[in-house]
Amino acid sequence: MITIRGKGVSSGIAEGPLYFYRRAVAKVVRTRITDVDAEWRRFKTAQAQAVDELGELAERARRYVGEEAALLFETHQIMARDLDYEDAVKSGIRERELNAEAAVSDACGRFTRMFAAMEDSYMRARAADVKDVSNRIIAILSGTVQGGIDSEVPVILAADDLAPSETVQLDKSKILGFITEGGSGTSHTAILARTMGIPSVIGVGDQLKPEYAGRETIIDGGDGVAVLDPDEDTRAGLVDKRSEQRKAKDVLAQLKGRENVTLDGQSVRIYCNIGDPDDVRAVLDNDGGGIGLFRSEMLYLGSDDYPGEEKQFEVYKKLLSDMDGREVVIRTLDIGADKKTGYFRLPEEENPAMGSRGLRVCLERPELFRTQLRALYRASAYGKLGIMLPMVTSVWEVREAKKLCEQVKRELEAEGVAYSDSVRLGIMIETPAAAIMSDRLAAEVDFFSCGTNDLTQYTLACDRGNSGLGRVYDPHHTAVLRLLKLVADNGHKRGIRVGICGDLASDLSLTETFLAIGMDELSVTPQEVLSLRRRVRETDVGKCRGDILDGLESDSEPIGG
Ligand code: PEP
Numbered sequence: 001m002i003t004i005r006g007k008g009v010s011s012g013i014a015e016g017p018l019y020f021y022r023r024a025v026a027k028v029v030r031t032r033i034t035d036v037d038a039e040w041r042r043f044k045t046a047q048a049q050a051v052d053e054l055g056e057l058a059e060r061a062r063r064y065v066g067e068e069a070a071l072l073f074e075t076h077q078i079m080a081r082d083l084d085y086e087d088a089v090k091s092g093i094r095e096r097e098l099n100a101e102a103a104v105s106d107a108c109g110r111f112t113r114m115f116a117a118m119e120d121s122y123m124r125a126r127a128a129d130v131k132d133v134s135n136r137i138i139a140i141l142s143g144t145v146q147g148g149i150d151s152e153v154p155v156i157l158a159a160d161d162l163a164p165s166e167t168v169q170l171d172k173s174k175i176l177g178f179i180t181e182g183g184s185g186t187s188h189t190a191i192l193a194r195t196m197g198i199p200s201v202i203g204v205g206d207q208l209k210p211e212y213a214g215r216e217t218i219i220d221g222g223d224g225v226a227v228l229d230p231d232e233d234t235r236a237g238l239v240d241k242r243s244e245q246r247k248a249k250d251v252l253a254q255l256k257g258r259e260n261v262t263l264d265g266q267s268v269r270i271y272c273n274i275g276d277p278d279d280v281r282a283v284l285d286n287d288g289g290g291i292g293l294f295r296s297e298m299l300y301l302g303s304d305d306y307p308g309e310e311k312q313f314e315v316y317k318k319l320l321s322d323m324d325g326r327e328v329v330i331r332t333l334d335i336g337a338d339k340k341t342g343y344f345r346l347p348e349e350e351n352p353a354m355g356s357r358g359l360r361v362c363l364e365r366p367e368l369f370r371t372q373l374r375a376l377y378r379a380s381a382y383g384k385l386g387i388m389l390p391m392v393t394s395v396w397e398v399r400e401a402k403k404l405c406e407q408v409k410r411e412l413e414a415e416g417v418a419y420s421d422s423v424r425l426g427i428m429i430e431t432p433a434a435a436i437m438s439d440r441l442a443a444e445v446d447f448f449s450c451g452t453n454d455l456t457q458y459t460l461a462c463d464r465g466n467s468g469l470g471r472v473y474d475p476h477h478t479a480v481l482r483l484l485k486l487v488a489d490n491g492h493k494r495g496i497r498v499g500i501c502g503d504l505a506s507d508l509s510l511t512e513t514f515l516a517i518g519m520d521e522l523s524v525t526p527q528e529v530l531s532l533r534r535r536v537r538e539t540d541v542g543k544c545r546g547d548i549l550d551g552l553e554s555d556s557e558p559i560g561g
């Protein structure tokens, strides 16, 4: 039995075989071959498999992402069968007696250079497609598994770390739990794991060894422990714990349908944060009052090309219809920092968290933003929509975004397309600048939602994804809490709603503080709704408000370290 300790970031107990996430890093080994016919057949078999795989991907994309992404895979299918490309591979094998991997790699180099030198920007962009197709064929030839899970049974997925784009593309039905060497509790991968309700242990470092692959593993995502080949006592202990957790969940379930109201009558909205339209089921199962944050960038990260207006419209419309009149706040694209995907071609930056990110990217690429806004306003006819802008620092950014919203509405009107005229526009307060300027920003928008994950990062100058910073990333820090109070006060002076959608919203040790500050809304993962409701219902804010507010102002005993 081996015990691995890390940090639990998504509670629950899961049991299954340990499986290592594999990325496609097919290294091309060059060899001279003697049987050219056999090598040519190897290539043809790999080419046929690539074409089949691309066909399946096109079908999946058509069902789940949209026509544009499906067409991309179909273009790759055509390239994989292209006769000039095939001839180039053939000459490598037959004339230069190269192994198939090297012949494909050389053909790829030749075609990539040819496309890259073209005048036409569309043709230039095809260079990346040839590379993609060639990598797929090389990976098949060399037996490298493409990124993902190649297992018949569900597994405990182990990885060094996972990028958000990798996480969203995983087949969720195959994942029982996550263990990662690196990562931090507020990394987007940890957030996604919590949203999906998948037990997760992160930051285990070099305790995770490749030779453990396939071993029976139990993870406890609450305590941050993974046990490999558990002995009978350990297994029994964890199985007991799991049944206790299930019982506790049943008790919490009795709170469904009850109000989020304190003992002294203060009420608060408890909404949910999600990133996948399928998560609506969990929102409704857990009696979330609405969606306080739909991370729309997950739609982009789960796709191999920009999701078009039609695709986005369908997703947002379904989200609003499924929520059946409950409020849905969709955050506009928050790409950048750790949330990246190749086709965006975001610049390489020294400091991506402080670079092209969120609203900045949308304002730099108005066409991209317009597509999303059109889809959002069109969908607004099907429910109660709020649109929320991420990564705001200045009033001018909000004004520019509002101008684009107005343009989109005029366009839809001119086209005779229906939209709701009661869409509320809000912003995330997740930079110190936005918090400090919240008095002025409050005059521009209908609501504020505090993103404490980033607000903590930027206020404390502390990378939220860097697990090595330990105690320095402290969302309880008085600086962060004072900013939250300032935002609530400034919002309320202007009569707008203020909430929190960062992970701190579910920190039950701060529920009293948030209520004392007067937060109107707390938005948490669906699995956290009922425990937060219980905490709210047990609280008498009137009794503790004075002490909490004094504590925040006090210069002697800072709340957070
Ligand atoms: C936040 O920063 O707190 C937030 C909710 O946004 P994200 O975690 O997606 O950056």
Ligand code: MG
Pocket (backbone or CB within 6 Å): 390, 430, 451, 453, 454
């Ligand atoms: Mg954020």
